[in-house]
Amino acid sequence: MKRTRRVKTQPAIKGQLPADPVGQRYVKRFYHAFHAIIAPVPLFGASPAWHTIDYRLQPSQLWELHQENTKLVGIRFDSTTLYATIDLDTGGDYHNLESVKKIKAALENIGxxxxxxxxxxxxxxxxxxxxxxxxxxxFGLACALQQTLTDAGFQVRQGHLEIFPNVKAYCRDRPTDFNAIRVPLQAGCKSFLLDDELLAISNDVSTFLDYCDRAAYKQDLKHLKKKIEIAYKRHLKEKYRKKKSQDAEEWRKDWEKIIATGWTGFGQTNQILPVIVGYGIVFLGLLGDDLVDYAVSTATNAPGYRQYCRHQHEIKTRALDWVRCSELNDYYSAHPSYPQRLEGTFSATFAEAIAFCGHTNTKNNIVTFERCDRRLEMNLERSLKAQRRIQRVVQTLEWNGELPAGATNRAKLIREAYKQRFNKSLSQETLHKYLHLWHPTRYVADPWIENSWKDCQMGDYGHCAGTFVITDELKNAQNPCQIDDYGHFPYMKVLCLPPAAPAPQRREAAEVTELRGESERGMQLPQSENSVEEPNTVNGTNNAKPVGANSPAPPLFDNTPPPPSAPPATALLSEKEIEEIKRATRLRLQAGAYANKVLRDYRFMTGRFICGSERSRLLQIAKMQFYLDSGCNSLIAEASEWAAANPGCLPFTLSTAFL
Structure with a gap:
């Protein structure tokens, strides 16, 4: 008789097959290579001492162990299987013919x-x-067998009824194994093939395999596979079914206590109504009009309502308002349940959290203009802050002469300085978004900073060797001093030496732009006729006296041009004095950064937030101490004069300040 159904070709067994043809038939159905169990044959009545082997078990080795009289062998299951086994132990509740017949009848329901x-x-x-x-x-077969037997009234438990393969536990770190079971009809363990009345009929392996092939042909695989799929879904649903936790029960008891207590004074309506509405949603699953009716009924019957509630004439309106507010904003959901996240893209979902302005229960991908504007505004604010930080870092490195010429080295140094100064990381992507702030071929240096006094040709946003030429672009540039026909020549500085005076109180940090303004203010010319002496020419050398100590300095960025009667005067300084001024300017920049570092360390030591006059005072003391340690004569003189006016502040250390 020909087969009328197609059978899938079995995958070939990997490994060395037994030489015996019966063994080859056996391992095609009963074989798994990994984590087999082996035990010596125990004495009568004793349990086998199983242990797991770590090496791969070859099919030929399994057959050799099967034929050996002194050892027992058990195997596990792969992801797919050609058989299953139900184990009924001696002395168990189901070790009888009647239970076997009930099991067989129950299994017919799944094919x-x-x-x-x-x-x-x-x-x-x-x-x-x-x-x-x-x-x-x-695993699906294990779920189907367990659910079928459980629904039929059997209890799957060790020592009575066990299923192989079993419904194994899930492990996140590594795959888990199915339980192992000894192979059938092994020599030396008195294993026999039984008939329908559970009587022994043979211990021949060939006969047993013939029975297995005949039974396998009878199974309804199409129906079984459908039941396996249904059982797997049922297992997931039952396994991860939401259950009430202990916290939820405590939450319920607290709300029930509040509702049972009711009003105990005036002004409690807006505290009790939300609890009643929330209880109806979370623990009763009420919505809409049913929830409103429940809230009104519960509130009017609560203790103290007639005595203390002043909203009795509008209690239904108040309850309706709280119900609409709770449902509109998804304050609560029925327990156990999970609130639904708005469908759509990541940005659409989290735009609601960033700029919440209310939403309906309609799930869509639309983000309103208000939310988009808010997100764009926040992004723009972050972008401007990042650009300002990059500018400060680049200007500091440029003033110190530490800005590399190459783009790669420059970007690396900027990121390191950015991290050190602001304690924030600067990504490569962010840095490349603003190439005009730092890149050698795109960065436009300020023509009025120290580096612009060198002999160089600046044109088309580039630098090359040669004599400095004032281009039309530089002529039209904003001049901080606003001096008519302003020009500068190589190796010449125009300075105004201010009198020694107490150092001004500054803000939190010495910004690069502020310090540059101080340097430029010190290089401006006084506009007083009485305070300047005309230079004399002796032996071809232009010698000028120092500017008077009482001469007023012109305001920074004054747009009013000087009168024609007061032509600008210059004071020529030597190269040594110029280098001293440049060094003092760099040290002033470093002093601000040092003072901020001292402030951060002091705040970490004390564990409190420092602000106001105390912050300004600490920053000033730290800068004066930096001036004393700088080795610059002008800064040391300034710090000494300040220390004389503020006795007891210097010398300064963090340890003494903390004590």
Whole structure:
């Protein structure tokens, strides 16, 4: 008789097959290579001492162990399997013929219409082997068998009824193994093939395999696979079913206590109504008009309502307002449940959290203009802050002469300085968004900073060697001093030496732009006729007296041009004096950064927030101490004069300040 159904070709067994043809038939159905268990044959009545082997078990080795009389062997299951086994131990609740018949009848509901019963060992336990003609999903088959037997009234438990493959636990770190079961009809363990009345009929392996092939052909695999799919979904639903936690029960009891207590004074309506509405949503699953009716009924029957509630004439309106507010804003959801996240893209979802202005229950991908504007405004603010920080870092490096010429080295140094100064990381992507702030070929240096006094040609936003030429672009540039026909020549500085005076109180940090303004203010010319002496020419050298100590300095960025009667005067300084001024300017920049570092360390030591006059005072003291340690004569003189006017402040250290 020809087969009328197609059978899938079985995958070839990997490994060395047994030489015996019977062994080859055996390992095609009963074989798994990994984590097999082995035990010596125990004495009568004793339990085997199983241990797991770590090496791969070859099919030929399994057959050799199967034929050996001194050892027992058990195997596990792969992701797919050609058989299953139901173990009924001796002395268990189901070790009888009636239970076996009930199990067989229950299994017919999932497509398993024939089984092969065996005696597992000399103890007399039963192994009900369920052969299959095609491999099926092992875990799904385990779920189907367990659910079918449980629905039929059986209890799957160790020592009574066990299923192989079992419904194994899930492990996140590594795959887990199915439980191992000894192989059927092993020599030396008194295992026999049983008939329908559970009587021994043979211990021949060939006969047992013939019974298995006949039973496998009878199974309804199409129906079984459908049941396996249904059982797997049911397992997931039951396994991860939301259950009430202990915290939820405590939450429920607290709300019930508040509702039972009711009003105890005036002005409590807006505290009690939200609890009543929330209780109806979370623990009763009420919505809409049902929730409003429940809230009104519960509130009017609560203790103290008639005595203290002043909203009795509008209690239904107040309850309706709270219900609409709770449902509109998704304050609560029925327990156990999970609030639904708005569908759509990431930005659409989290725009609601960033700029919440209310939403309806309609799930869509639309973000309103108000939310988009708010997000764009926040992005623009972050962008401007990042650009300002990059500018400060680049200007500091440029003033110190530490800005590399190459783009790669410059970007690396800027990122390191950015991290050190602001304690924030600067990504490569952010840095490349603002190439005009730092890149050698795109960065436009300020023509009025120290580096612009060198002999160089600046044109088309580039630098090259040669004599400095004032281009039309530089002529039209904003001049901080606003001096008519302003020009500068190589190796000449125009300075105004201010009198020694107490150092001014500055703000939190010495910004680069502020310090540059101080340097430029010190290089401006006084506009007083009485305070300047005309230079004399002696032996071809232009010698000028120092500017008077009382001469007023012109305001920074004064747009009013000087009168024609007061032509600008210059004071020529030597190269040594020029280098001293440049060094003092760099040290002033470093003093601001040092003072901020001292402030951060002091705040960390004290564990409190420092602000106001105390902050300004600490910054000033730290800068004066930096001036004393700088080795610059002008800064040391300034710090000494300040220390004389503020006795007891210098010398300064963090340890003494903390004490």
């Amino acid at each position: 398993i219409v024939d089984i092969v019963p065996c005696q597992s060992s000399e103890s007399g336990g039963y192994h009900l082997v369920l052969p299959l003609e095609e491999p099926v999903h092992s």
